[in-house]
Amino acid sequence: MPMLELQDVHAYYGNIHALKGISLTVEEGEIVTLIGANGAGKTTTLRTISGLLKPRQGKVYLEGEDLDQYKAHEIVYKGVAMVPEGRGIFAKLTVAENLDMGAYSRRDKKGIAEDLERVFELFPRLKERRNQVAGTLSGGEQQMLATARALMARPRLLLMDEPSMGLAPVLVEDVFDRIMEINHEGTTILLVEQNAHMALQVAHRGYVLQTGEIVLGDTADGLRQNPMVQKAYLGME
Amino acid sequence: MRHTLGQRLERFNYLDVVLWLFRIGIIVVIVWGTVATILDNPYSMRNWIDLLLTGLTQGSLYALIALGYTLVYGVLLMINFAHGEFFMSGVFTATVFVAIPLNEAGLWNRHPIPCLLLVTVVAMAVSMAIAVLTERVAYRPLRRAPRLIPLITAIGASFFWQYFFRGLYGSGITAFPTVQALAGKWTVAGLEIGKTDVVVMISSILLLIGLYIFVMQTKTGKAMRAVSEDKDVAALMGIDVDRVIVITFAVGAALAGAAGILYAMLYRQVNFFMGFYPGLKAFTAAVLGGIGSVPGAALGGLALGMFESIAPNLFLEGLGIPGANQLKDVVAFTMLVLILMFRPQGILGERLAEKKA
Numbered sequence: 001m002p003m004l005e006l007q008d009v010h011a012y013y014g015n016i017h018a019l020k021g022i023s024l025t026v027e028e029g030e031i032v033t034l035i036g037a038n039g040a041g042k043t044t045t046l047r048t049i050s051g052l053l054k055p056r057q058g059k060v061y062l063e064g065e066d067l068d069q070y071k072a073h074e075i076v077y078k079g080v081a082m083v084p085e086g087r088g089i090f091a092k093l094t095v096a097e098n099l100d101m102g103a104y105s106r107r108d109k110k111g112i113a114e115d116l117e118r119v120f121e122l123f124p125r126l127k128e129r130r131n132q133v134a135g136t137l138s139g140g141e142q143q144m145l146a147t148a149r150a151l152m153a154r155p156r157l158l159l160m161d162e163p164s165m166g167l168a169p170v171l172v173e174d175v176f177d178r179i180m181e182i183n184h185e186g187t188t189i190l191l192v193e194q195n196a197h198m199a200l201q202v203a204h205r206g207y208v209l210q211t212g213e214i215v216l217g218d219t220a221d222g223l224r225q226n227p228m229v230q231k232a233y234l235g236m237e
Numbered sequence: 238m239r240h241t242l243g244q245r246l247e248r249f250n251y252l253d254v255v256l257w258l259f260r261i262g263i264i265v266v267i268v269w270g271t272v273a274t275i276l277d278n279p280y281s282m283r284n285w286i287d288l289l290l291t292g293l294t295q296g297s298l299y300a301l302i303a304l305g306y307t308l309v310y311g312v313l314l315m316i317n318f319a320h321g322e323f324f325m326s327g328v329f330t331a332t333v334f335v336a337i338p339l340n341e342a343g344l345w346n347r348h349p350i351p352c353l354l355l356v357t358v359v360a361m362a363v364s365m366a367i368a369v370l371t372e373r374v375a376y377r378p379l380r381r382a383p384r385l386i387p388l389i390t391a392i393g394a395s396f397f398w399q400y401f402f403r404g405l406y407g408s409g410i411t412a413f414p415t416v417q418a419l420a421g422k423w424t425v426a427g428l429e430i431g432k433t434d435v436v437v438m439i440s441s442i443l444l445l446i447g448l449y450i451f452v453m454q455t456k457t458g459k460a461m462r463a464v465s466e467d468k469d470v471a472a473l474m475g476i477d478v479d480r481v482i483v484i485t486f487a488v489g490a491a492l493a494g495a496a497g498i499l500y501a502m503l504y505r506q507v508n509f510f511m512g513f514y515p516g517l518k519a520f521t522a523a524v525l526g527g528i529g530s531v532p533g534a535a536l537g538g539l540a541l542g543m544f545e546s547i548a549p550n551l552f553l554e555g556l557g558i559p560g561a562n563q564l565k566d567v568v569a570f571t572m573l574v575l576i577l578m579f580r581p582q583g584i585l586g587e588r589l590a591e592k593k594a
């Protein structure tokens with residue numbers, strides 16, 4: 001049974017038909033990437049999985065369970081965490097408080113303390129700045145915080161929306177290294193990226209989204225060799 | 238940033254000039270009145286200190302009520318104009334069903350502390366219940382409506398509860414039984430101060446500190462702050478946003494309920510309309526402190542209480558305005574208008590983005 005499965009999902013904003021029948025699967029332990037141009041519907045797909053948006057038609061299954069009956073905050077308790085687009089950190093809360101909120105769904109104090117150590121190992125910068133108000137962090141640090149905060153939920157499935165956006169090239173490498181590390185430790189990842197080049201390097205498989213429809217789905221290698229992907233998303237002629 | 242003369246002229250705005258003249262006018266009036274009063278010197282130092290203490294007592298009540306406005310505004314960006322009725326409903330009910338029967342049974346002055354605690358708990362519980370009900374029935378369905386609509390609904394809810402309780406307990410003034418133990422005055426460092434005033438101030442301060450700790454330290458308090466920043470992202474943390482909103486209303490109303498009892502101890506009467514002015518004043522205090530800010534509400538409440546207590550005697554009288562000390566409300570609401578005109582973000586509110594820059 002796949003970790004995550006979308007079957008013919010249609011989602012709307014008012015009358016705007018943003019997702020026109022998305023079907024995809026993510027197996028346990030995988031990194032799957034979703035690439036596509038601006039406005040293709042990548043964020044909308046993640047919002048539909050996390051329950052912020054309910055599909056008007058079609059189903060989202062998490063380990064075979066239909067998520068339709070659950071509200072967004074309940075889906076977190078099922079083991080799904082998200083790094084939202086544009087980071088979405090709580091700017092007025094401190095770094096430590098943001099991380100507390102990441103662990104909001106948990107009761108196991110000991111496990112939370114362990115995970116706090118672990119995210120501080122992954123992102124030592126955050127440890128130095130734990131009492132700083134998050135809004136005053138640099139863009140890159142905010143991105144680290146958004147990722148660290150999602151990890152504090154100890155998710156089984158991590159949804160990441162453009163974690164490399166707005167980062168300097170050195171930092172981008174760093175972020176993708178972290179993503180691989182998180183995955184090696186056993187977290188399944190659905191990664192939305194515009195940086196198709198990097199995304200296809202870390203992912204096992206990928207899907208290409210165009211104006212609300214999946215036009216291609218293949219292994220990462222397969223996509224890298226695909227002339228259409230090379231032309232449209234990897235900037236090769 | 239530097240601008241050429243041409244750019245400056247382009248931005249020249251007559252409204253700004255009028256507003257500046259208006260500001261200068263107000264300052265001149267205040268200074269003029271104050272100087273006149275001081276030269277005339279009709280009051281002793283003792284009088285001023287008495288006014289200040291009255292203002293502080295009143296202000297600490299405004300602060301307690303103002304927190305309800307500010308907390309709800311923080312999470313929903315909504316002015317809950319029914320908050321004054323949350324204040325009234327608790328103390329009115331507790332007076333009718335608890336305080337008066339206890340007094341008639343002769344227990345009120347025999348065991349004042351347990352009795353006062355009991356009425357306070359009942360008042361807080363009733364205020365909370367009314368608040369939670371109002372949120373559930375009147376506000377929640379409008380969560381996604383344009384902001385004007387919940388505002389109008391809140392005004393409707395305010396009238397509804399006023400007339401609901403008028404129908405329930407009558408339109409007359411009901412006496413809140415006097416607490417004999419707190420009837421007199423204490424002399425502290427040569428100053429006489431009413432025992433009730435002291436109790437009101439200390440209780441308010443303890444409640445304010447308690448609330449601050451709740452908002453800053455507890456998991457639910459942090460969740461409240463998270464919800465006030467971004468509801469979608471809060472939900473992605475596993476926070477039940479609706480539940481946090483209900484808790485916010487309940488906490489604000491609990492403070493209003495406690496404030497109601499303190500108010501009744503001070504003025505010894507309750508009626509269905511008693512929430513209106515304190516509600517509006519507390520709203521003014523919340524705006525003064527910077528709506529959405531918890532320390533702002535506390536500061537705004539104290540500042541408003543002292544200002545409206547002292548201002549009439551300090552400068553209205555100097556201007557030769559008759560019956561100046563009955564103009565407290567005029568002073569307070571003039572202040573509201575002035576803040577909204579000149580510093581809508583209040584004392585501690587965040588600076589709004591400079592639109593013209």
Ligand SMILES: Nc1ncnc2c1ncn2[C@@H]1O[C@H](COP(=O)(O)OP(=O)(O)OP(=O)(O)O)[C@@H](O)[C@H]1O
Pocket residue numbers: 013016018036037038039040041042043044045085194
């Ligand atoms: N809140 C909204 N209201 C109306 N339309 C929306 C809303 N959010 C997104 N859309 C529309 O839905 C479509 C998909 O948007 P989405 O945000 O999913 O794109 P995306 O692939 O994430 O793009 P980007 O790479 O720019 O983040 C777009 O046409 C967008 O205009």
Ligand SMILES: [Mg+2]
Pocket residue numbers: 042043044085161
């Ligand atoms: Mg997007």
